[in-house]
Every structure is written in C-alpha cells, then in structure tokens.
Amino acid sequence: MxxxxxxxxxxxxxxxxxxxxxxxxxxxxxxxxxxxxxxxxxxxxxxxxLKRVPFGIRGLSSPSIEALYRRGLLDQLELHKRMSNPHAQLKEQTPQSRPVGHFAGISLFNDKIDASQWKYRLPGSPPPTLMSEMQxxxxxxxxxxxxxxxxxxxxxxxxxxxxxxxxxxxxxxxxxxxxxxxxxxxxxxxxxxxxxxxxxxGTEPEFTGYSTQVDLADPEKLQPGRTLTPKGMYLQSQPGYVLIQDFDGGAFHHADKPITREHVQEVLRRISNTDVTVTALHSATTWTDRAxxxxxxxxxxxxxxxxxxxxxxxxxxxxxxxxxxxxxxxxxxxxxxxxxxxxxxxxxxxxxxxxxxxxxxxxxxxxxxxxxHPAPAARALNAIFRDLVNTRDGATYFAGRIWGVHTHYDLGGDHPLVGYSVPDYALDNGVKVGACMRAGNGLLLDFEDDATLKALAAEYGLPYVTGKPADRLGVNAALVRPDGIIAWAADGVPDVSGLRAAADRWCMRR
Ligand SMILES: Cc1cc2nc3c(=O)[nH]c(=O)nc-3n(C[C@H](O)[C@H](O)[C@H](O)COP(=O)(O)OP(=O)(O)OC[C@H]3O[C@@H](n4cnc5c(N)ncnc54)[C@H](O)[C@@H]3O)c2cc1C
Incomplete structure (x- = not known):
C-alpha cells in the first residue's frame, strides 16, 4: 500500500x-x-x-513491569540480564549491599530495603525495578x-x-x-x-543537564560515581560517559546552541572544580528540570x-x-x-x-x-536526607515511591485493596493471576468457588479465575479492570450488588 x-x-x-x-x-x-x-x-x-546504553538506559518500575508482564511482554526484555549496574559507584560493593537507585543522587542500597513492608506485594511477583534501554x-x-x-x-x-x-x-x-x-x-x-x-x-528549570560521551586526557581527575560539588553535580557512569548538572537556570538548553567540545570542557571544569581536559566530544544531549x-x-x-x-x-x-x-x-x-x-x-x-x-x-x-542545589541550605537538607535514606524505613519508603509499588487510584469502595494493582496471586492450580490478562481483558477473581460469582462472570462474559492462593491478603473475591487495578473486592460474603455496580461502572461486560 x-x-x-x-x-x-x-x-x-x-x-x-x-x-x-x-x-x-x-x-x-x-x-x-x-x-x-x-x-x-x-x-x-x-x-x-541516544536510545542505546548508556544514554538510553531507562529504569522500569513496578507498574510498567506489571503492565509488560500482564501482556506477556516481560520475558522479551533481555538487556537487564547482561547490563552492568548503572547505579554502581565504581567503589567496592558486595551483592548484599548494592546501590539499586537514587534519590537526588543519594544511593539506595538493596540490603536496607525491607520489601515485607510493601503489604500488597506477594513473594514471587515480578521484580519492582528493572533496567532496560529506550531502543x-x-x-x-x-x-x-x-x-x-x-x-x-x-x-x-x-x-x-x-x-x-x-x-x-x-x-x-x-x-x-x-x-x-x-x-x-x-x-x-x-x-x-x-x-x-x-x-x-508548571515551573521553570534550575539547571541544564548534559549527557556526554567524551575522551578525557586525564579521567583520574574526576571522582568515580555521582559527585555533588559546590557548583552542581557530575557523574562518570563508565569511562568516557559523563553526566553534568549545571545550575544555570536551564539557560544553555533553552538557547538551543550547538554543544561543542570547548563548551563541555568549560562546564565540566567549572562544575568539577578540576582542570580536566576533554580531547574529543563524540555525542552529547541536554535536558532540564522544567516541570x-x-x-x-x-x-x-x-x-x-x-x-x-x-x-x-x-x-x-x-x-x-x-x-x-x-x-x-x-x-x-x-x-x-x-x-x-x-x-x-x-x-x-x-x-x-x-x-x-x-x-x-x-x-x-x-x-x-x-x-x-549548590546553595548551603540545600546542601544542609541533602545531608539530612542522606541520613534518612540510609535507615531501613527510609530506604524502604524511597524505593517504594521511586518504584511505584504503592500506586493507587481513589476509586472509592470499602475494601482497602480497591484502587491498587492486583497482587500476583499464585493459585494452587498453577495459575498466576498476572498471566490471565494477556488479551487486554479484566477478570473476576474468586478464591471461594462461589456459584453466584461464577454465574455473574458468565453473564458479563468476564474471564473467571478461581483457585486457592497461599496468601489472600484479606481478599475472597475481586474484580480486576483490564489495566490490572482492583475495582471491587470482598473479604467475606460478597456484596453482589456492589460487584454489579463496579462491573457496570468500569464497563466490564464483554
Ligand atoms: C537522560 C534521560 C534519562 C531518563 N531516564 C529515565 C528512566 O530511567 N526512567 C523513566 O521512566 N524515564 C526516564 N526518562 C524519561 C523518558 O525517556 C521519557 O519520559 C519517555 O521517553 C517518554 O516517552 P514518550 O513516548 O511520551 O515520548 P518520547 O520518547 O519523546 O517519544 C515521542 C515520539 O514522538 C515523535 N514525535 C515528535 N514530534 C512529532 C510529530 N510532530 N509528529 C509525529 N511524531 C512526533 C518523536 O520522534 C518520538 O519518537 C529519561 C529521560 C532522559 C532525557
């Protein structure tokens, strides 16, 4: 055509x-x-x-990973199996104490995160975070x-x-x-x-960010990992790949000027407070914090x-x-x-x-x-946040927010799980709930084999999923929207009129 x-x-x-x-x-x-x-x-x-590693690296978080899993696409992500940890600070680490993300450049370490505090995530669920690339x-x-x-x-x-x-x-x-x-x-x-x-x-930017691939005459002049300086921040994620934050109010980015080797060297020298020499600039892009x-x-x-x-x-x-x-x-x-x-x-x-x-x-x-921000008040706050992130509750809170594990819509309803992503229940008949949504469908989940619910699912043309999970998380039955969000749930005798109302509200009749 x-x-x-x-x-x-x-x-x-x-x-x-x-x-x-x-x-x-x-x-x-x-x-x-x-x-x-x-x-x-x-x-x-x-x-x-720019869509390939390292510039194209993208951290996927729980809702995206669940979405890919529910549509049968998660297994196609291969890169994370061979990609080195982009949060690594090039310092000695143990597998137990690995940086797995950051808040404002402050590393989160996996041994500090207590996933048992995330009450609606079941063991065996897809991972809450994964590295991929745009491409x-x-x-x-x-x-x-x-x-x-x-x-x-x-x-x-x-x-x-x-x-x-x-x-x-x-x-x-x-x-x-x-x-x-x-x-x-x-x-x-x-x-x-x-x-x-x-x-x-929204709000105007505080900085211009640079992602650059450069040759440096003297890379040892830069600190490994993410370094906050009195002028901004720089990060050498791997030799030759340098990220810079220059608190210039976003001026350079918005001027739409070509990014030259001389300019990158000037910014890097100023921010790192070194006389490092950029001998070649292979590629570069800029971005800001305009929100x-x-x-x-x-x-x-x-x-x-x-x-x-x-x-x-x-x-x-x-x-x-x-x-x-x-x-x-x-x-x-x-x-x-x-x-x-x-x-x-x-x-x-x-x-x-x-x-x-x-x-x-x-x-x-x-x-x-x-x-x-390089201002003294901001640096003082940064030190306090660093202490908080290094506590168990702090790391768990920040990781939960960054990875979207608490994502919730206010849908009303009586049950605490309404509005949350359905936990990936593994049923005693070998069925995993997340794998039942490949066709883009919602479903009715019933752990009690309730004949009324089964008849209602048939009437609505809704996939009906039954079996016994090891942990119900206080749920006997749930109506799950096509996007995996719980629209209705019961922990005792199901309120069938409430279920019908939710099924109609969310257009679940097929
Ligand atoms: C350095 C950097 C690191 C990042 N890291 C992360 C991360 O780790 N995790 C994360 O979640 N996000 C990250 N992001 C953000 C993420 O890349 C974007 O939010 C995401 O790409 C947005 O996807 P999109 O499809 O909305 O837009 P885009 O990816 O921008 O795609 C838009 C598409 O529209 C096309 N287009 C533009 N104009 C037109 C037109 N007039 N007609 C037709 N097509 C058009 C473009 O060519 C492009 O293909 C990062 C961004 C940057 C810059």
Missing part, C-alpha cells in the same frame, strides 16, 4: 502522533481491543545512539503493535489537525489522515499539545499521554513509567468509548486518575532538584 492509498483509507479509530514508547504501547492496547490504529512518527529512523522497549512494543495490525508510518510528522464532531483530520507530510480520535504521544515538545492549545502549567503538566488531558476527540502531557527532570527515572501508566489506563477506556460501550464518565476517568499521579511525580522531581 502506498502513502496515497493509505491517506484514502476509511477513518482509523485512533491516530497516534509519535511512535515513542507511550504511543507504541497505547497502540498495542487499542489494537488488542479491536480498534484500528495509525501511528504517525516524525523520525524516519527509529534507531539512535529495547521501543522495539518490543513496535513488534507487538505491528503484529496486532497497527499501521506505523515513519518520517511523517504531524503538522496540523482539525477537529470535527465525528472525528479529526490530521495533516502530516502534505497528506491528510482521518481518525475518530487523535492522541498526542509526541513527547515533551508535543505538536498536538501546542496546536490543541492545551494549557501546560510542566497539561491542565487537562482531553479536549473533545483529542487526548494527550506521556511526555506530551507532563515533563519533569529525568532524576530518579520516572517519565517513561508515568507515560506507560497513562497508556495502560487510557487504552481500554478509549476502546470502550469507540465501541459505544463506555458508561458516562469512563473516558474522563483517564484524567482524574492519571493527573494526580503526574502531579506527584513532578513534585518528586522538584524535591530532588531542591536538595541537589
């Missing part, structure tokens, strides 16, 4: 702007739910050195999307769109494409967000997800995870809307559930910047 034929296709259910990880994951979710999807991607080539994540998701029939056109950036009552016409590369819905997954500088006049509220969030994620038939909806500093590795969470939340809701099955308010719950989580991540990144 050539481009002209494609543009004359009947409308797609959804056009997605951007084949980054969020656009690709969302496309797969929509296609699993029988929607036709077109992705328009500006870059002609999906490969880039690996994108290729897995692109393969899945293509295998489900998603059309991906590369080298066609969205340049404008017009919204009408029944759809959206999108212009890209002098061609028009028609969709019933448009989702902007086109990253931090989203054209969809700008053309759609979405308000993007902004769209004040709505939907205008009519146009939606935003991922970096298009929220930006913040990459400290602590949250943006990709936040975006994948958006896609997991939005996919089934938009599909139900497209199929005419969604009850009032279902699609809008995408914003009410995801916006508060985005706001929390922005604040988390602002808090880190505040205590990484």
């Amino acid at each position: 050539n481009d002209t034929q494609l543009s004359k296709q009947p409308p797609y259910d959804v056009i997605i702007s951007g084949a980054g990880p969020v656009g690709l994951f969302l496309a797969g979710e929509l296609a699993l739910a029988q929607c036709s999807v077109l992705i328009l991607e500006k870059a002609a080539d999906p490969h880039s050195p 690996e994540v994108e290729s897995i998701l692109a393969r899945r999307a293509a295998s489900l029939g998603v059309v991906i056109l590369r080298g066609l950036g969205v340049t404008s769109f017009q919204q009408a009552a029944d759809g959206v016409t999108v212009e890209a590369g002098h061609q028009s494409f028609h969709g019933r819905w448009l989702v902007g997954c086109d990253g931090a500088r989203s054209v969809v967000r700008k053309l759609g006049h979405f308000e993007f509220a 902004r969030q769209a004040t709505t994620y939907r205008d009519g038939r146009v939606l935003l997800a991922g970096d298009a909806a929220h930006i913040h500093s990459p400290l602590g590795g949250q943006g990709l995870n936040l975006g994948l969470g958006d896609a997991m939340n939005l996919g089934w809701k938009l599909a139900a809307t497209i199929h005419g099955q969604a009850p009032q308010g279902l699609l809008d719950s995408y914003f009410t559930e995801r916006h508060p989580l985005g706001a929390q991540v922005l604040d988390w990144s602002r808090a880190q910047v505040a205590i990484m």
Whole structure:
C-alpha cells in the first residue's frame, strides 16, 4: 500500500502522533481491543545512539513491569540480564549491599530495603525495578503493535489537525489522515499539545543537564560515581560517559546552541572544580528540570499521554513509567468509548486518575532538584536526607515511591485493596493471576468457588479465575479492570450488588 492509498483509507479509530514508547504501547492496547490504529512518527529512523546504553538506559518500575508482564511482554526484555549496574559507584560493593537507585543522587542500597513492608506485594511477583534501554522497549512494543495490525508510518510528522464532531483530520507530510480520535504521544515538545492549545502549567528549570560521551586526557581527575560539588553535580557512569548538572537556570538548553567540545570542557571544569581536559566530544544531549503538566488531558476527540502531557527532570527515572501508566489506563477506556460501550464518565476517568499521579511525580522531581542545589541550605537538607535514606524505613519508603509499588487510584469502595494493582496471586492450580490478562481483558477473581460469582462472570462474559492462593491478603473475591487495578473486592460474603455496580461502572461486560 502506498502513502496515497493509505491517506484514502476509511477513518482509523485512533491516530497516534509519535511512535515513542507511550504511543507504541497505547497502540498495542487499542489494537488488542479491536480498534484500528495509525501511528504517525516524525523520525524516519527509529534507531539512535541516544536510545542505546548508556544514554538510553531507562529504569522500569513496578507498574510498567506489571503492565509488560500482564501482556506477556516481560520475558522479551533481555538487556537487564547482561547490563552492568548503572547505579554502581565504581567503589567496592558486595551483592548484599548494592546501590539499586537514587534519590537526588543519594544511593539506595538493596540490603536496607525491607520489601515485607510493601503489604500488597506477594513473594514471587515480578521484580519492582528493572533496567532496560529506550531502543529495547521501543522495539518490543513496535513488534507487538505491528503484529496486532497497527499501521506505523515513519518520517511523517504531524503538522496540523482539525477537529470535527465525528472525528479529526490530521495533516502530516502534505497528506491528510482521518481518525475518530487523535492522541498526542509526541513527547515533551508535543505538536498536538501546542496546536490543541492545551494549557501546560508548571515551573521553570534550575539547571541544564548534559549527557556526554567524551575522551578525557586525564579521567583520574574526576571522582568515580555521582559527585555533588559546590557548583552542581557530575557523574562518570563508565569511562568516557559523563553526566553534568549545571545550575544555570536551564539557560544553555533553552538557547538551543550547538554543544561543542570547548563548551563541555568549560562546564565540566567549572562544575568539577578540576582542570580536566576533554580531547574529543563524540555525542552529547541536554535536558532540564522544567516541570510542566497539561491542565487537562482531553479536549473533545483529542487526548494527550506521556511526555506530551507532563515533563519533569529525568532524576530518579520516572517519565517513561508515568507515560506507560497513562497508556495502560487510557487504552481500554478509549476502546470502550469507540465501541459505544463506555458508561458516562469512563473516558474522563483517564484524567482524574492519571493527573494526580503526574502531579506527584513532578513534585518528586522538584524535591530532588531542591536538595541537589549548590546553595548551603540545600546542601544542609541533602545531608539530612542522606541520613534518612540510609535507615531501613527510609530506604524502604524511597524505593517504594521511586518504584511505584504503592500506586493507587481513589476509586472509592470499602475494601482497602480497591484502587491498587492486583497482587500476583499464585493459585494452587498453577495459575498466576498476572498471566490471565494477556488479551487486554479484566477478570473476576474468586478464591471461594462461589456459584453466584461464577454465574455473574458468565453473564458479563468476564474471564473467571478461581483457585486457592497461599496468601489472600484479606481478599475472597475481586474484580480486576483490564489495566490490572482492583475495582471491587470482598473479604467475606460478597456484596453482589456492589460487584454489579463496579462491573457496570468500569464497563466490564464483554
Ligand atoms: C537522560 C534521560 C534519562 C531518563 N531516564 C529515565 C528512566 O530511567 N526512567 C523513566 O521512566 N524515564 C526516564 N526518562 C524519561 C523518558 O525517556 C521519557 O519520559 C519517555 O521517553 C517518554 O516517552 P514518550 O513516548 O511520551 O515520548 P518520547 O520518547 O519523546 O517519544 C515521542 C515520539 O514522538 C515523535 N514525535 C515528535 N514530534 C512529532 C510529530 N510532530 N509528529 C509525529 N511524531 C512526533 C518523536 O520522534 C518520538 O519518537 C529519561 C529521560 C532522559 C532525557
């Protein structure tokens, strides 16, 4: 099919702007739910050195790992099996005392983290954190999307769109494409967000961050690992790969100037307070801690997800995870809307559930910047945080926040587990709950073989999963949404009318 034929296709259910990880994951979710999807991607080539280790390293956290696991994609992540620990400080460590993440550059050590405090995580669940790289994540998701029939056109950036009552016409590369819905997954500088006049509220940056690959004449002049200095921070993650934070108010990044060897040397010398010499600059990119969030994620038939909806500093590795969470939340809701099955308010719950989580991540990144600042008050606070992170409760709290193990939506309901991700129960018949959601479906979980619940599952066409877990975590039965979130749960005799109400509210009839 050539481009002209494609543009004359009947409308797609959804056009997605951007084949980054969020656009690709969302496309797969929509296609699993029988929607036709077109992705328009500006870059002609999906490969880039910036998407590969070390610059492309991305820490995945619990909600993303669970999402990949539930869709049968987790086993395809291979890189973490052979990647060296990017948090390693090049100092002596033991396997028991390994840095596994950081808050504001303060390392978290695995022997301090007490996972037994995370009350809804069962032993044997997928890991709460995993290292991957942009390229690996994108290729897995692109393969899945293509295998489900998603059309991906590369080298066609969205340049404008017009919204009408029944759809959206999108212009890209002098061609028009028609969709019933448009989702902007086109990253931090989203054209969809700008053309759609979405308000993007937030705070301006404190620093310019540099990721550089350099040759150094005298690398020994730099400290190993992450070093806070009176002027900022630098990190030599492996020889020749240097990350710098210059508290210049984001001035360099926003000037959009070329990054030269001389400039990198000047910044590195100033921040490290050494006379280190950069003999060659192989590649470099800059970023900031600008923190902004769209004040709505939907205008009519146009939606935003991922970096298009929220930006913040990459400290602590949250943006990709936040975006994948958006896609997991939005996919089934938009599909139900497209199929005419969604009850009032279902699609809008995408914003009410995801916006508060985005706001929390922005604040988390602002808090880190505040205590990484070179000012004396910030350094004093940094020392106090260092003490806290080094306690057992402190490390457990920070790891739990960074890895999203407590992610919760306020869905109302009486049971404490409502709104949380379903624990990965291993049942006595060999079934693992997380593996029962590959088709993008929700399910009814019943540990009591209750005939009424079984009949209700049949009536709704809902997959019914039964068996006995070793630990029920106070649950006899639970209704699980397609995104793995518990919508209703019972710890005694089930309230069937409450279950029906939840199943209708979350459009669980198939
Ligand atoms: C140095 C660094 C380290 C990071 N580390 C982590 C980490 O460890 N963990 C984590 O969770 N996050 C991390 N992040 C953040 C993470 O990379 C982003 O949040 C994530 O890539 C967002 O995905 P996305 O799909 O929303 O946007 P993007 O990855 O930016 O993808 C957007 C896509 O849209 C395309 N596009 C742009 N304009 C158009 C257009 N007009 N039309 C069509 N297509 C268009 C782009 O070419 C791109 O392919 C890090 C970021 C940086 C900079």
